Amino acid sequence: MRNDAQLAFYTCTPPCHSALMKTQVTIIGGGPSGLLLSQLLHVRGIDSVVLERKTKDYVLGRIRAGVLERGLLDLMREAGVADRMEAEGYPHDGTLISYGDEMFRVDFTKHTGHAVMVYGQTEVTRDLYAAREAAGGAIIYNVEDVVICDADSDTPYVTYTVDGKTARINCDFVAGCDGFHGVSRNTIPDNVRREYEKIYPFGWLGILSETPPVNHELIYANSERGFALCSMRNENLSRYYIQCSLSDSPSDWTDTAFWEELRRRIPADQAKKLVTGPSIEKSIAPLRSFVTEPMRWGRLFLCGDAAHIVPPTGAKGLNTAASDVHYLYNGLRDYYENDSTAGIDSYSAKALARVWKAERFSWWFSSLMHRYPDQSAFDHRIQVAELEFLRSNDAAQQAMAENYVGLPY
Ligand code: APR
Numbered sequence: 333m334r335n336d337a338q339l340a341f342y343t344c345t346p347p348c349h350s351a352l353m354k355t356q357v358t359i360i361g362g363g364p365s366g367l368l369l370s371q372l373l374h375v376r377g378i379d380s381v382v383l384e385r386k387t388k389d390y391v392l393g394r395i396r397a398g399v400l401e402r403g404l405l406d407l408m409r410e411a412g413v414a415d416r417m418e419a420e421g422y423p424h425d426g427t428l429i430s431y432g433d434e435m436f437r438v439d440f441t442k443h444t445g446h447a448v449m450v451y452g453q454t455e456v457t458r459d460l461y462a463a464r465e466a467a468g469g470a471i472i473y474n475v476e477d478v479v480i481c482d483a484d485s486d487t488p489y490v491t492y493t494v495d496g497k498t499a500r501i502n503c504d505f506v507a508g509c510d511g512f513h514g515v516s517r518n519t520i521p522d523n524v525r526r527e528y529e530k531i532y533p534f535g536w537l538g539i540l541s542e543t544p545p546v547n548h549e550l551i552y553a554n555s556e557r558g559f560a561l562c563s564m565r566n567e568n569l570s571r572y573y574i575q576c577s578l579s580d581s582p583s584d585w586t587d588t589a590f591w592e593e594l595r596r597r598i599p600a601d602q603a604k605k606l607v608t609g610p611s612i613e614k615s616i617a618p619l620r621s622f623v624t625e626p627m628r629w630g631r632l633f634l635c636g637d638a639a640h641i642v643p644p645t646g647a648k649g650l651n652t653a654a655s656d657v658h659y660l661y662n663g664l665r666d667y668y669e670n671d672s673t674a675g676i677d678s679y680s681a682k683a684l685a686r687v688w689k690a691e692r693f694s695w696w697f698s699s700l701m702h703r704y705p706d707q708s709a710f711d712h713r714i715q716v717a718e719l720e721f722l723r724s725n726d727a728a729q730q731a732m733a734e735n736y737v738g739l740p741y
């Protein structure tokens with residue numbers, strides 16, 4: 333195995349007074365992308381250091397979607413972090429889609445031979461932290477002022493401050509896993525980077541409540557009052573969303589108002605069995621589609637939300653981050669194990685080809701299920717026609733199921 337950078341830690345002699353480390357891959361961001369990459373590399377004997385701006389508790393306090401594609405399940409198995417997910421996750425063979433008084437089911441297993449796993453992203457992240465800690469993995473929290481230097485050379489390095497002290501990591505590669513608001517993407521020069529964005533004119537108001545889910549499978553609802561989603565984490569923890577105005581704030585919505593609105597947006601037989609209770613989390617997320625190209629600049633590679641965002645309809649955020657990690661991990665293995673740059677050279681093109689398909693699906697499913705403020709009567713009839721086509725056409729259901737369970741890597 334190629335091993336041109338062994339992890340070492342020492343302190344510079346004055347006058348710089350700064351800590352200097354050396355590793356193979358510096359990973360910016362300790363969200364699910366960064367942690368999964370770090371753990372997969374570790375399994376193959378490749379060293380990394382993760383730099384995280386926040387604390388572990390902060391990262392674990394974020395509530396995100398909870399539907400995992402089979403590609404991510406395989407990566408978790410390969411990373412050795414799948415045990416709790418296999419024991420506590422819920423395989424789902426299909427999903428329900430409602431519009432008006434109609435409801436139909438898309439059967440994933442029948443159409444694709446695969447299911448998805450309902451297991452919260454927060455739990456995936458928790459399992460990854462546990463594995464990195466058990467392996468003595470280097471994660472540095474509360475870092476500030478991260479700067480990626482010389483990424484277009486063969487000797488990149490990263491500087492940062494922690495507790496007011498400056499430090500530097502020399503490395504072979506930098507993985508930018510620092511989410512939409514990180515520094516990695518903007519390290520790629522403006523004249524190289526192209527960005528594509530679509531903002532949706534509504535948000536999702538989500539609540540988590542310690543109540544049994546209304547249904548054992550997810551329900552995506554297009555109602556005349558707007559979109560709603562009934563999801564879950566376990567048999568006594570439900571996650572529900574309703575489309576809301578971007579000018580709303582969570583405090584505008586009492587729990588009672590939320591439950592009443594949700595009831596109005598889902599089929600009457602479901603509304604009747606909805607069990608309500610106090611919310612334990614309530615937040616509003618805007619909806620955005622965003623892609624940056626390329627996803628590689630020199631020895632810097634972007635992964636996950638740092639490079640792309642999808643609206644949450646279809647739960648592709650974490651799953652698309654995972655496919656990036658898959659391509660980058662295999663490219664880095666190719667480099668260290670086979671002395672080949674083929675995998676890292678094709679990283680951006682391969683990752684983006686799949687990213688755009690996930691973008692298309694998330695945009696399509698969002699467009700199908702939401703009410704738009706400027707929607708005409710014609711636009712609405714087209715939505716209904718498309719929903720009726722999906723309800724009655726096997727090929728359309730198969731296309732939806734293939735995308736939902738995840739296109740192959
Ligand atoms: N320096 C170090 N860490 C940073 C910096 C920075 N300058 N900027 C951001 N970070 C950290 C954030 O604190 C966060 O913990 O990077 C991490 C990025 O994590 P995520 O935003 O969760 O992104 P990612 O790991 O790509 O996960 C993708 O998670 O965010 C959801 O919707 C997203 O489901 C998708 C998945």
Ligand code: PHB
Pocket residue numbers: 396397398399550561563564571644645646647648
């Ligand atoms: C969730 O459970 O939070 C969830 C599920 C499916 C989605 C989005 C969010 O499409």
